[in-house]
Amino acid sequence: MLLKRLELLLRKMHKFLFSSVVFLLFSCGNDQVQVKENEAIKYPNQDAPLALLMREMFLDMEEIRISVEEGKAISTYIEKHKKLLTAKPTDIGVKTETFQTMGIAYLASLKQLETSNEELLSENYKSLVNSCLACHNNFxxxxxxxxxxxxxx
Known part of the structure; x- marks a missing residue:
């Protein structure tokens, strides 16, 4: 009799442990889904090559800003940033003639900044940031x- 009760108790514990493990696995999976949903909200265009490039360009601009503030020469970013003219956007309708024109203007501002003497660094940097804002206000x-x-x- 005692043996049967012990066996019944072990089965109940086994079911409880199994249910607990399954519950934990599913709840952990839901946390990962939640993180991915939050990431998608932070970067809604995460997979588009143009969106990825723009995020890299922002990081480059932070480096450029530090160089300008310190009065140091600017590293060259032209070749990397030229890809904005050819990178695939999330919405293909973005790649208009106006987008291309603004992209070329941005690259011209970047080249001017990269070749600036120390006295013009700040002014040319401001021009570069304004070219980013002009395009993003439109597109x-x-x-x-x-x-x-x-x-x-």
């Missing part, structure tokens, strides 16, 4: 708030 306003963080004080 993709989401990052405007973030781009404004690049402005010099």
């Amino acid at each position: 993709c306003p989401g990052p405007v708030k973030r781009i404004n963080l690049l402005k010099l004080d």
Whole structure:
């Protein structure tokens, strides 16, 4: 009799442990889904090559800003940033003649900044940031708030 009760108790414990493990596995999976959903909200265009490039360009602009603030020469980013003219966007309708023109203007501002003497670094950097803002106000306003963080004080 005692043996049967012990066996019954072990089965119940086994079911409880199995249920607990299954519950934990599913709850952990839901956390991962939640993280991915939050990431998708942070970067809604995460897979588009143009969106990925723009995020890299922002990081480059932060480096450029530091160089300008310190009065140091600017590293060259032209070749990397030229890809904005050919990178595939999330919405193919973005690649208009106006987009191309603004992209070329951005690259011209970047080249001018990279070849600036120390006295013109700040002015040319401000021009570069303004070219980013002009384009994003027309095509993709989401990052405007973030781009404004690049402005010099």
